[in-house]
Amino acid sequence: MKKITCKGFKAAGVAAGLKKHGGKDLGLIFSEVPATVAGVFTKNLIQAAPVVLDRERIASGLCQAVVVNSGNANCCTGEQGLAAAKATAACTAAELGIAEDHVLISSTGVIGQPLPVEKIEAAVPDLVQSLHPDGFNDLAEAIMTTDTFPKVLRIEETVEGKTFTIVGVAKGAGMIRPDMATMLCFVCSDIQADHRLLGKMLRIATDRSFNRITIDGDTSTNDTILLMANGSSGLSIDSDEHTKVFQQALDTLLIDLAKLVVKDGEGATKLVEVVVRGARTKEDADRMASTIANSNLVKTAFFGEDANWGRILGAAGRSGVPVIPDKIDVYFDDVMMVKNGVGCGIEAESKATQVLKKAEFTLTVDLNMGTAAHGIFTCDFSVDYVKINADYRS
Amino acid sequence: MKKITCKGFKAAGVAAGLKKHGGKDLGLIFSEVPATVAGVFTKNLIQAAPVVLDRERIASGLCQAVVVNSGNANCCTGEQGLAAAKATAACTAAELGIAEDHVLISSTGVIGQPLPVEKIEAAVPDLVQSLHPDGFNDLAEAIMTTDTFPKVLRIEETVEGKTFTIVGVAKGAGMIRPDMATMLCFVCSDIQADHRLLGKMLRIATDRSFNRITIDGDTSTNDTILLMANGSSGLSIDSDEHTKVFQQALDTLLIDLAKLVVKDGEGATKLVEVVVRGARTKEDADRMASTIANSNLVKTAFFGEDANWGRILGAAGRSGVPVIPDKIDVYFDDVMMVKNGVGCGIEAESKATQVLKKAEFTLTVDLNMGTAAHGIFTCDFSVDYVKINADYRS
Numbered sequence: 001m002k003k004i005t006c007k008g009f010k011a012a013g014v015a016a017g018l019k020k021h022g023g024k025d026l027g028l029i030f031s032e033v034p035a036t037v038a039g040v041f042t043k044n045l046i047q048a049a050p051v052v053l054d055r056e057r058i059a060s061g062l063c064q065a066v067v068v069n070s071g072n073a074n075c076c077t078g079e080q081g082l083a084a085a086k087a088t089a090a091c092t093a094a095e096l097g098i099a100e101d102h103v104l105i106s107s108t109g110v111i112g113q114p115l116p117v118e119k120i121e122a123a124v125p126d127l128v129q130s131l132h133p134d135g136f137n138d139l140a141e142a143i144m145t146t147d148t149f150p151k152v153l154r155i156e157e158t159v160e161g162k163t164f165t166i167v168g169v170a171k172g173a174g175m176i177r178p179d180m181a182t183m184l185c186f187v188c189s190d191i192q193a194d195h196r197l198l199g200k201m202l203r204i205a206t207d208r209s210f211n212r213i214t215i216d217g218d219t220s221t222n223d224t225i226l227l228m229a230n231g232s233s234g235l236s237i238d239s240d241e242h243t244k245v246f247q248q249a250l251d252t253l254l255i256d257l258a259k260l261v262v263k264d265g266e267g268a269t270k271l272v273e274v275v276v277r278g279a280r281t282k283e284d285a286d287r288m289a290s291t292i293a294n295s296n297l298v299k300t301a302f303f304g305e306d307a308n309w310g311r312i313l314g315a316a317g318r319s320g321v322p323v324i325p326d327k328i329d330v331y332f333d334d335v336m337m338v339k340n341g342v343g344c345g346i347e348a349e350s351k352a353t354q355v356l357k358k359a360e361f362t363l364t365v366d367l368n369m370g371t372a373a374h375g376i377f378t379c380d381f382s383v384d385y386v387k388i389n390a391d392y393r394s
Numbered sequence: 395m396k397k398i399t400c401k402g403f404k405a406a407g408v409a410a411g412l413k414k415h416g417g418k419d420l421g422l423i424f425s426e427v428p429a430t431v432a433g434v435f436t437k438n439l440i441q442a443a444p445v446v447l448d449r450e451r452i453a454s455g456l457c458q459a460v461v462v463n464s465g466n467a468n469c470c471t472g473e474q475g476l477a478a479a480k481a482t483a484a485c486t487a488a489e490l491g492i493a494e495d496h497v498l499i500s501s502t503g504v505i506g507q508p509l510p511v512e513k514i515e516a517a518v519p520d521l522v523q524s525l526h527p528d529g530f531n532d533l534a535e536a537i538m539t540t541d542t543f544p545k546v547l548r549i550e551e552t553v554e555g556k557t558f559t560i561v562g563v564a565k566g567a568g569m570i571r572p573d574m575a576t577m578l579c580f581v582c583s584d585i586q587a588d589h590r591l592l593g594k595m596l597r598i599a600t601d602r603s604f605n606r607i608t609i610d611g612d613t614s615t616n617d618t619i620l621l622m623a624n625g626s627s628g629l630s631i632d633s634d635e636h637t638k639v640f641q642q643a644l645d646t647l648l649i650d651l652a653k654l655v656v657k658d659g660e661g662a663t664k665l666v667e668v669v670v671r672g673a674r675t676k677e678d679a680d681r682m683a684s685t686i687a688n689s690n691l692v693k694t695a696f697f698g699e700d701a702n703w704g705r706i707l708g709a710a711g712r713s714g715v716p717v718i719p720d721k722i723d724v725y726f727d728d729v730m731m732v733k734n735g736v737g738c739g740i741e742a743e744s745k746a747t748q749v750l751k752k753a754e755f756t757l758t759v760d761l762n763m764g765t766a767a768h769g770i771f772t773c774d775f776s777v778d779y780v781k782i783n784a785d786y787r788s
């Protein structure tokens with residue numbers, strides 16, 4: 001595995017016995033100095049205990065550690081759940097010798113079952129012992145649920161001769177859609193930045209990445225993205241140029257992580273970008289692209305490698321976006337399948353079928369009504385999605 | 395098979411060679427006298443040629459025949475498609491010896507392929523020959539696509555000593571959601587009624603039936619419900635009492651047909667009514683019930699017979715309806731699973747699992763915030779749904 005490090009940060013992942021079938025299920029990020037922090041959380045009105053706690057604590061703008069468990073979402077667990085979240089943070093803080101309110105927490109897994117906090121407390125000493133500058137891969141493994149591979153990326157950029165690093169760790173893999181999902185993402189940078197500026201940049205990057213992906217249209221109660229900046233590089237974001245370069249690097253990292261999440265969508269075999277262009281407004285393009293990207297009929301056709309453009313137009317037509325049906329063009333990559341609302345015939349279809357056999361391709365719907373465009377990343381919808389989700393708790 | 399008749403109506407279904415794997419694929423309804431007629435059509439902005447044609451013709455309020463094909467939706471087929479729809483109606487009218495604009499048409503099947511109108515024209519003489527008072531079962535068979543059984547129901551009611559009959563024929567089975575679906579439904583009654591009154595009653599009955607079902611959240615380009623009344627019973631709707639009795643009979647018939655459509659949803663093994671009660675408004679209850687009823691995660695859990703109430707609360711929380719999380723109760727039939735937002739424990743869960751093993755049950759979410767309620771019928775989401783839809787055109 002590649003070495004993934006970010007100055008002044010350590011990470012770890014251990015097995016605490018929370019996952020039914022064993023494996024790493026407890027992770028930790030630790031910054032040697034208190035870092036500034038910003039977060040983006042689920043818009044679901046039912047929110048897990050760790051989300052409730054993090055929202056409170058993040059107001060200070062400071063954080064030194066994040067402890068994460070998989071195997072249990074600690075959601076719909078009432079007062080007991082909030083107490084369990086606090087206990088998790090408290091014992092981690094004690095072991096690390098840092099302030100309790102500088103510890104944030106996240107959970108992912110089954111909703112509605114009590115968090116076995118005693119198992120976490122028993123594992124925390126080992127977790128802290130395991131902290132390592134190169135521990136991000138272990139962390140990535142510890143936060144996986146139905147993910148089939150860990151998701152860690154690192155980006156290094158230079159601005160005015162100085163170098164900074166960003167490391168991101170994410171997990172999917174169901175319940176993903178724009179406005180987020182049980183999608184956890186932890187981003188560490190050795191740059192220095194005000195927490196309000198971090199928040200602004202994180203929201204922009206999230207809109208350009210995780211808010212442009214969908215797997216099954218469901219949104220989780222636990223979605224969390226955290227961005228920490230500890231200043232260990234000696235570089236500070238204090239000019240427009242710095243802001244621009246950092247934003248670009250953050251965007252790139254989060255977009256690449258988001259694409260990994262879709263690629264690893266439950267049962268997914270294909271990564272598809274659905275682009276709507278020629279729209280009157282970006283909102284129209286977004287709405288239609290999302291409707292198409294979430295259509296079960298479109299997604300099962302992707303799985304069947306069937307260039308069933310009728311389903312695409314069907315989804316476009318029900319999206320609520322005004323359309324002129326006989327102006328619509330549809331492309332699979334560069335192959336034009338539909339011109340002015342009518343199919344381009346058997347030859348185009350057989351070329352499009354070749355595109356559909358690829359692991360990654362772009363579906364473009366051109367409304368020819370304006371100049372706005374928007375793209376959403378989605379995956380196909382396979383037999384395995386159903387199998388995974390019918391059996392998830394058993 | 396039960397004899398299904400309605401005074402003054404005949405029906406038929408024959409094989410015209412439109413379906414790839416053979417079988418009946420062309421159906422006809424004929425009224426001995428011109429009937430009044432009303433229709434409800436898809437809200438999808440991409441509309442098939444027959445829908446475009448019917449919308450025009452139905453304005454007259456009169457109709458004497460409906461010709462329906464499966465195997466081809468005649469949608470996104472441009473000018474040629476509209477010409478094919480007109481040709482279908484014209485040759486049927488000629489064969490029946492009736493006015494061309496008294497013929498309505500419907501199509502269902504694959505979108506975007508030219509309708510082989512010559513096959514239809516060749517089959518129409520046989521179709522007309524086959525007309526029979528007891529032909530509704532053949533018609534029901536001819537309009538099936540992925541349906542696994544024909545859907546025909548008959549209801550007879552007496553008002554002030556006089557009897558009237560309503561016969562309904564429907565097909566599902568994918569692309570079903572509130573606001574309709576490639577859902578075709580043809581309803582014949584021997585009552586006499588003004589076409590504007592018919593339209594009003596049909597819209598009410600549709601809201602109470604087909605607009606309360608969902609299979610996969612997709613909405614088709616071809617949805618059509620037609621209601622014809624030919625007066626052959628000698629009974630006329632000319633009092634509030636008549637209107638009330640007819641409305642009740644129509645509601646019952648359409649609700650029962652709609653439930654058959656969900657039961658026969660693609661790959662479905664269970665019929666579930668999702669009820670949201672204790673809501674502030676009916677709109678809130680409808681919105682949340684629809685979100686839950688369309689959640690892939692909830693529906694795959696139904697398939698897995700997994701009382702995964704966390705997913706239900708997850709869907710409730712993302713529906714956009716304001717909630718007080720710690721007031722929510724959840725029931726499977728009479729088994730309380732969640733009280734005040736927290737799970738009721740292992741015993742409740744094992745009782746709920748028994749409910750989930752049933753072929754039909756009710757999921758109730760009580761928000762305890764008001765007195766409004768609404769129910770949506772849905773089905774589970776199985777491995778077979780994906781298989782059916784990945785292979786549909788091949």
